[in-house]
Amino acid sequence: MSRIQANLLLTLVAVIWASAFVAQSRAMEVMGPMMFTGIRFLIGALVVLPLILRERRAPGARTLTASDGGKIAGLGLLLTLGAALQQIGIQHTTVTNAGFLTALYVPLVPLLGWLLLRHWPHWSVWPGALACLVGAFLLSGAHELKIGLGDAWVVASALPWALHVLLIGVVADRMNSPYTVAGGQFLLCGLLGLTWGLVNEPWSWEAVQAAAAPLLYTGVLSVGVAFTAQVVAQRYAHAADAAIILSSETLFTAGFGYVLMGDRLSAAGLLGCGLILGAMLLIQLLPMLRILRPRAA
Template sequence: MTRIQANLLLTLIAMIWGSAFVAQAHGMEAMGPMMFTGIRFLIGALVVLPLIVRERRAPSALPLRGGDALKIVGLGVLLTLGAVLQQIGIQYTTVTNAGFLTALYVPLVPLLGWALLRHLPHWSVWPGAAACLIGAFLLSGAHELDIGLGDAWVIASALPWAVHVLLVGQVADRMNSPFTVAGGQFLFCGLVSLAWALCFEPWSWSGIQAATGPLLYTGVLSVGVAFTAQVVAQRYAHAADAAIILSSETLFAAVFGYLLMGDRLNAAGLLGCALILGAMLLIQLLPMLRVLRPRAA
């Protein structure tokens, strides 16, 4: 897979995630955040299970070592923290605010990459990250930041999301087992979240049945398809580029709101869409220019 193909796959992932925010909010009407997170990630683990079996049976498959299991567990911890903190926040804030505040991980990825791994990103990452943040803010329709309880929870999720985006591609590439990495972290997140919910959250079978639609949508598409595709794509995409592209879930959330729910954007919202789209094109087209220049010479 080329870097351009990986970026296009990340764009598709952002489209799926953008459509999932509404489903997550609806699912919370019938159950607590830990129960919803646990069930949807276990559904995602079941979706990717056939791919794991095929991957482990392949002649080129390398045996898993103890260190590999620890790496998968580490990714599972980050995934659990990010998903749960975001899901708790969605209870107390709007879907639009959650979409914008989640995008705060975008500038954190290149900063952490430089601080922890000494990876100096291409210059285009910095204006791209700034454009994504400003665009997401304009798209949210907010005129000022009034940070409430739910917003604080979503902001807290930005750090584990950033570290996860930074590391997931590297771990999958070194192990050469992207589906095993994906399914392992889903299983960890699902079991930990479900165990917590069974001990500390009120729940009922009727609530689970009422949330069947959101659970299946987010479990199959958002987790099973999109999160797995993220692991695959980030083996070939730079982490900072991936963060910018994935942040376009805010843009796609607005598009689905327009098509399915009759939402309409004002001038500021349209400008926000343009900024996010411009940032995506910037970091996707520049690598193509670097390839084309030597050929032209």
């Protein structure tokens, strides 16, 4: 796969993830957030299962240990927490807001990398993080001087998402089993979500049937295909390319919200969107200047 093909595949991932916000929002009309989260991640685990079997049967495949299982379980818990907080928030906010506010994890990743892994971030992270906070405030309704309930839930999901993004690459590389890591965390997230939904949320087979289309779309495409495609594409795409292209999910989310859900942004909201997107690009592009700048003779 060429670098251009990998970048195009990452663009498709961003489109799928963005469109999933619309499906997630519509599913909330007939079923609870944890039931929906559980079912869609179990569907995603089934999609990845053939890749896991091929990976485990490959010559030289690593034998998994109890420590490996614990790491996968930890990632699954982070995934469950992020997905649950986001899904609860989607019930009380717009698709556009949810898409942009979820993207707050982008500047959080290098910040947490510095705090937890002692990876010193580029100076652009600090103004980028501030711009994201201001942008989130404007997007959520600066004229009311408060963050809405749904927006607050989605903002809270950014922390587990950031921790998940920060740690999953380390775990997958050390285990050399990316599909096993992906499928294992999907399975745990699905089981936890389904169990919680069965015990604490009203549900019925009629509701599951009514949400069949959103469940299949988000389970097969958003969880199974998109996460797997990201793993494949990032083997060939430059890391900076991948981060910038995947951040375009926010733009696609606003587009889907506008066309399919009737979401509209005020001038303050548009400014907030611009600040968040600008911050995401800032923290990815500025560090590249040092690399691209010709060396002094």
